[in-house]
Amino acid sequence: MTPPESLKLVERDARGVDPAFRADVLAGLSEPQKAVPARWFYDDAGSRLFEDITQLPEYYLTRAETEILTERADEFAALIGPGRAVVEFGSGSSLKTPLLLSACQPSAYVPLDIAGDFLRAAAADLAAKFPGLPVCPVEADFMRRVELPPQVESLPKLGFFPGSTIGNMVPATATDLLRSMRATLGEGALLLIGMDLVKDTGVLIAAYNDAAGVTARFNRNLLHRINRELEGDIPVDAFAHAARWNDVYARIEMHLLARRDVAFAVSGHGFAMREGETIHTENSHKFTRRTSNMLLAAGGWEPRARWTDSAGQFSLLLAEATPPRSAP
Ligand code: AVI
Numbered sequence: 175m176t177p178p179e180s181l182k183l184v185e186r187d188a189r190g191v192d193p194a195f196r197a198d199v200l201a202g203l204s205e206p207q208k209a210v211p212a213r214w215f216y217d218d219a220g221s222r223l224f225e226d227i228t229q230l231p232e233y234y235l236t237r238a239e240t241e242i243l244t245e246r247a248d249e250f251a252a253l254i255g256p257g258r259a260v261v262e263f264g265s266g267s268s269l270k271t272p273l274l275l276s277a278c279q280p281s282a283y284v285p286l287d288i289a290g291d292f293l294r295a296a297a298a299d300l301a302a303k304f305p306g307l308p309v310c311p312v313e314a315d316f317m318r319r320v321e322l323p324p325q326v327e328s329l330p331k332l333g334f335f336p337g338s339t340i341g342n343m344v345p346a347t348a349t350d351l352l353r354s355m356r357a358t359l360g361e362g363a364l365l366l367i368g369m370d371l372v373k374d375t376g377v378l379i380a381a382y383n384d385a386a387g388v389t390a391r392f393n394r395n396l397l398h399r400i401n402r403e404l405e406g407d408i409p410v411d412a413f414a415h416a417a418r419w420n421d422v423y424a425r426i427e428m429h430l431l432a433r434r435d436v437a438f439a440v441s442g443h444g445f446a447m448r449e450g451e452t453i454h455t456e457n458s459h460k461f462t463r464r465t466s467n468m469l470l471a472a473g474g475w476e477p478r479a480r481w482t483d484s485a486g487q488f489s490l491l492l493a494e495a496t497p498p499r500s501a502p
Pocket of ligand 1 (some may be wrong): 227235337338339340341342381382389456457458
């Protein structure tokens with residue numbers, strides 16, 4: 175079937191590359207602790223690898239959140255009510271989106287994603303599953319306020335941000351994103367958001383360093399992407415995948431660890447790394463009830479309800495964009 179038309183809001187240079195990708199990589203590789211923002215994992219190959227991760231036995235997050243969306247559907251549907259435009263931050267190729275759409279009887283579905291091909295495929299899939307539901311994909315970077323399609327302007331909104339993707343941002347960026355979502359959706363909007371919970375370190379490390387090596391491929395795909403899109407010559411095999419628990423910030427960190435001294439170029443800029451040095455590629459923050467509430471409040475969202483799965487591993491929160499209140 176023909177994929178639904180998507181609104182294109184992502185910049186591309188003459189080579190078809192997002193200039194922000196080049197800028198982030200060059201800046202990040204120039205820092206003493208090299209780092210590349212995790213959002214650049216998600217080219218089409220990276221998005222597919224992430225879908226594979228969600229099926230892994232060690233990666234409990236997706237199963238736990240799906241359990242909540244299945245078992246507690248009546249409860250959140252009653253709080254959300256029918257007739258909203260569901261705006262998903264991410265393209266919703268997983269099973270979670272149909273669960274939400276079936277439960278809450280929306281009037282439109284608007285997936286927002288930076289990975290255009292993946293977005294259009296996921297939107298077409300959803301449109302086929304829900305005939306009669308207007309599906310309006312928007313290809314955009316949702317870290318900034320996004321102009322929603324005119325068809326949904328007058329509808330009340332429900333933001334959907336599952337998977338604990340908010341945990342991939344440091345608190346300042348997560349707060350900015352929550353504020354951007356608030357600006358995109360407007361006052362009175364609701365937000366249904368997944369947040370992974372602090373738990374046993376062994377369970378967390380295993381979830382980010384699976385036995386089959388899928389997460390390692392996902393991590394190294396970033397180097398392949400840099401080589402392909404930014405004229406790089408990084409020796410990908412010289413880098414090992416590493417997952418570490420940072421107890422100070424309650425987060426899993428993923429790194430690409432140089433197994434030997436390496437030198438490489440990206441977009442004509444030279445870089446060198448000593449054996450044992452890393453490129454920090456991802457943070458995955460884990461939350462408690464209090465830290466999730468604090469983060470939502472900092473972003474302008476008032477927590478209204480919270481559910482966890484039966485094993486207490488993952489949380490789903492419903493929050494409302496209330497008018498700003500003065501202290502205290
Ligand atoms: C998308 N995000 C919530 C995943 C996570 O768990 O932080 C990305 C991921 N990285 C490695 N495995 C999964």
